[in-house]
Every structure is written in C-alpha cells, then in structure tokens.
Amino acid sequence: MEIESVCRLYAMRASEPTKVECSLVLAQNALMQQSQGDAEGLVHGHGWGVADYRETVPMIEKQTWAAYHGEHFRKTAARVYAHTVVAHVRQATVGGTALENTHPFQNGRWVFAHNGTVPNFDRVRDLMIDHIDPLLRNDIKGITDSEHVFYYLLTRIMRHPDQPLHEVVGRALRQIIDWSHSVDPNEEVGLNIVLTDGDRLVGSRYNRTLWHLVKTDVAVCGVCGRTHVQHDTGADYRAVEIASEPISGENWQSFANGVVYAIDKDLHFRIDPLPARAGAVAA
Structure with a gap:
C-alpha cells in the first residue's frame, strides 16, 4: 500500500539540558500551532510524538490524535528538559x-x-527491502515509507x-x-529526515521546507520571559534547533534544498550537499 505523509518535524540538540516548551507549544508558530494549520493551511492531525533522552535512553510519548486536541501534548512538552529532542x-x-x-520511530538508542x-512506495519497497538487514527487518511494525527508510x-x-x-x-x-x-522519474521524492542516537544528530532537506536556528548564549525568551536553561552554563552554551517552519521571530535560516x-x-554543526551518486548499495 502506498503511504504519503505531509508532516511537520522539530529537533533540538544542546550542550546543556534545555526546555523546549516554547518551541513546541507557546511560540507564535510552535509545533502545536503547525499541527492545527501550517504555512500552507494544511492540518497535521493524524498523531504526534515527542522523544527526549534520559541519560542514554530515549523516552518517547506518542498518540494518534491531533497535538492541538486536549492537554496531553501540552503537558508532554512542558516536562521535556534535555540535551536532545x-x-x-x-x-x-x-x-x-x-x-x-x-513518528518518531525508535530502535535502541536511535530515534527517527x-x-x-x-x-x-509499494514498488520502491520491493527494491529496498532486500537491502534492510534481516534482523532489523523483523523490527518493522508499521506500513509507512518512513519506518522502512x-x-x-x-x-x-x-x-x-567506521x-x-x-x-x-x-x-x-x-x-x-x-x-x-527508477520507478517513476517524474514523481517528486520528499525526504526531510532527522536521525539521532542522543549524542549525534543528522538529517536532510530534500523537497520540503526546513529551517535552522543556532544559539550561542542563554538569553531570556521573548515568549515566556524566562531562560530555557535552568542553571548557570557559563560561556560555552550552544544549541541548534531544526524545524519545518520558523517557530519564532528569531533569526531562523532556511536550509538549501538537497x-x-x-x-x-x-x-559542531555542518551542512553538506547530498551526494550525486549513492555509491555501493549495502547487500
């Protein structure tokens, strides 16, 4: 069965535990607001998930109703205080x-x-499935293109x-x-992803909007009037936020496509072009 998803995502990686309630709930274009209506007027009401890490263990809360319904998403966002979200x-x-x-999907320390x-995807899956390790293949629980990716x-x-x-x-x-x-050269692939093990975070922008914000100090938030870091971090604080749309009036920068x-x-934050060639396919 073909699966098509138009979604909104958010990720944060910080040098010190950081609250993300404003980005997820309180800001003018917080993720909860995007679930009710994004910049294109689309509603993202078919479920939500929030993942953060306690030490090295990912903790994930997921529900199948809309983030803007009820208090569950709001309460989940309020409790998150982490290096990686x-x-x-x-x-x-x-x-x-x-x-x-x-989403997010989890396997061990990995979150996606x-x-x-x-x-x-029904035809692309036929090309992909033999290249997924058999042990990992048995862990696939749903039918989405995303989980197979x-x-x-x-x-x-x-x-x-290595x-x-x-x-x-x-x-x-x-x-x-x-x-x-190879299945249909005229169809547009959408591959904005985020993948993390809690320490490292990688992702891509490919044919969907994606923005980033780099923070190099602890400042009072213009939304909640407080800092998002709850202790004195000195001069070495650094955070990178990734989002499908700018969340606040801060200096969000658009990723180039591809x-x-x-x-x-x-x-350390780096951005490179996607390779022009895939190289050898894993057997």
Missing part, C-alpha cells in the same frame, strides 16, 4: 492512523522522524561503523532517491 506531527493522506505508523513521502538507514550505519555518520546517511538517502526515480546536515557530540 525530536518531535513530529503527522498528516497522512494514505494509510491508517495508528501508533505503529506514528520524517517529513515527506517516497512515491510509489529508518531501518534502511540503520542497516547502512551498522555495516559502515565511516562518518553524515556521509553514510547521505549516500543511503541518495540511493532511496535513485530507487524512487543537503544533509550533522550536529556532532561537541555541537
């Missing part, structure tokens, strides 16, 4: 609304979310542990794009 609101045009189809679609990426990472993470992910995404174009980005353990 991934959040997602889903709009599924084809496919069931179910927890197993709701996706904004976009792999068109003709996640496990294909994990396979490539597992088989190339290579830079952003390079492995970039080549894997190019392979998915090539598979999709890039892979990476935030390493030391909060």
Whole structure:
C-alpha cells in the first residue's frame, strides 16, 4: 500500500539540558500551532510524538490524535528538559492512523522522524527491502515509507561503523532517491529526515521546507520571559534547533534544498550537499 505523509518535524540538540516548551507549544508558530494549520493551511492531525533522552535512553510519548486536541501534548512538552529532542506531527493522506505508523520511530538508542513521502512506495519497497538487514527487518511494525527508510538507514550505519555518520546517511538517502526515480522519474521524492542516537544528530532537506536556528548564549525568551536553561552554563552554551517552519521571530535560516546536515557530540554543526551518486548499495 502506498503511504504519503505531509508532516511537520522539530529537533533540538544542546550542550546543556534545555526546555523546549516554547518551541513546541507557546511560540507564535510552535509545533502545536503547525499541527492545527501550517504555512500552507494544511492540518497535521493524524498523531504526534515527542522523544527526549534520559541519560542514554530515549523516552518517547506518542498518540494518534491531533497535538492541538486536549492537554496531553501540552503537558508532554512542558516536562521535556534535555540535551536532545525530536518531535513530529503527522498528516497522512494514505494509510491508517495508528501508533505503529506514528513518528518518531525508535530502535535502541536511535530515534527517527520524517517529513515527506517516497512515491510509489509499494514498488520502491520491493527494491529496498532486500537491502534492510534481516534482523532489523523483523523490527518493522508499521506500513509507512518512513519506518522502512529508518531501518534502511540503520542497516547502512551498522555495516559502515567506521565511516562518518553524515556521509553514510547521505549516500543511503541518495540511493532511496535513485530507487524512487527508477520507478517513476517524474514523481517528486520528499525526504526531510532527522536521525539521532542522543549524542549525534543528522538529517536532510530534500523537497520540503526546513529551517535552522543556532544559539550561542542563554538569553531570556521573548515568549515566556524566562531562560530555557535552568542553571548557570557559563560561556560555552550552544544549541541548534531544526524545524519545518520558523517557530519564532528569531533569526531562523532556511536550509538549501538537497543537503544533509550533522550536529556532532561537541555541537559542531555542518551542512553538506547530498551526494550525486549513492555509491555501493549495502547487500
């Protein structure tokens, strides 16, 4: 069955535990507001998920109703205080609304979310599935293109542990794009992703809007009137936020289309073009 998703995602990586309630709930264009109506007027009401890390363990809250319904999303956002956060609101045009189809997806320490679609996925899946490690293949619980992309990426990472993470992910995404174009070169692939193990975070912008905001100090928030860091961090605080749309009136910058980005353990932030060729496909 073909799955097409038009969603909104958010990610944050910071050098110190940081609150994200304003970005998720309180800001003018917070993720909860985007779930009710984004910049294009689309509603993302088919489920939501928020992931953060306690030490090295990802904690994920997911529900199948809209983020803007009730207090559950609001309360979840209010409790999050972490180095690494991934959040997602889903709009599924084809496919069931179910927890197993709701982002973020998790395997061990890895957490993944996706904004976009792999068109003709029933046919692309036939090309992809044999390249997903059999042990990981058994972990696939839902029917979305997104979850299959996640496990294909994990396979490539597992088989190339000594290579830079952003390079492995970039080549894997190019392979998915090539598979999709081999099925129908006229269909547009949407591959905005975020993937993290809590220490490292990588992602891409490909045919969907994506923005980033780099913070290099702890400032009083113009939305809530407080700082988002609850202790004295000194001069070394740094944070990077990623979002499908600018969330606040701060200096958000748009990613160029066709890039892979990476935030390493030391909060170094880099952006590179997606590779022109996929390279060797994992057997």
